[in-house]
Amino acid sequence: MSADRGYHHGDLRAALIEASFDQLADGGLGRFSVAAVARRLEVSSAAPYRHFADRDHLLSAVSGAAARNLREAVLAAADAAGSDPAGRLAAAAGAYVRFVTRTGAGFHVIFAEELYQIPDDARREQTRALISTLLDLATEAGAASHDEALLLVEATVAVAHGYVSLFADGFFARNGRTLDSIAARATEAAHALVPTRS
The missing domain is CATH 1.10.10.60 (Homeodomain-like)
Structure with missing residues (x-):
């Protein structure tokens, strides 16, 4: 060979x-x-x-694939969560934890600063689709405006990424926490972020 x-x-x-x-x-x-x-x-x-051509062009292709695959994981998790809008958005946090732990390709990779100068329409299409899906879930969960939906998505991803980082750093190891239990905790924490409407 x-x-x-x-x-x-x-x-x-x-x-x-x-x-x-x-x-x-x-x-x-x-x-x-x-x-x-x-x-x-x-x-x-x-x-x-x-x-x-170089590292950034390879990373751009990886970013597009990651955005596509993460969107698919988010949609599957939301569907599995049932009809409750808050639960569907929160499920995205658990999907993020599982996906990023397995692939290493979180938002820090998907939206890496060095990629903004790469003219890659396929990547941009996939990243836009991912954000649109998350914004739709946030809107369905009760966000009253685009800006509120954006903040809710940001908070959901920040919570999920925090759990990913703590898990990777061994923070939960002493308690024997599994990836599934950490994903569940991230989902629960994200659920608490969803505003309640009177």
Whole structure:
């Protein structure tokens, strides 16, 4: 087998994106590089550049995939939560915890500052769809305006990302907390954020 492990032209691009999630989950955004992803796949250091001009272009593709996959996870969690609008929005927090713990690709990756200069319409379409879905859930949960919905989404994601960070840092390890229990706690905390209307 060649140094590129026999990947065909169309397969390596997808493999690089998939391996990027593993790299992010293991090393975080700060240690993310094209070379690290190539090593993970055991391909030559030049191979990724057939598909991506540089680190930011690879990260942009990962961002778009992450936004799409997170949106799908949020929608599935909301549907599983039933018809209660507050519960449907809160379920997004649990979905976020599970997704980011598994992939390392939270909002800090999906909306990484270095990506704003990359002209990637596919990524922008996926990130817009993700935010629109979250805003719709916030509006259905009782947000009275676009600005209020945006603040509610921001707070929901902040709570969820906080649980992700604490879990990753081992904060819950002494209590033997599982990922599912942390996702449930994030969901409960996010539910408390939803305004009650008289």
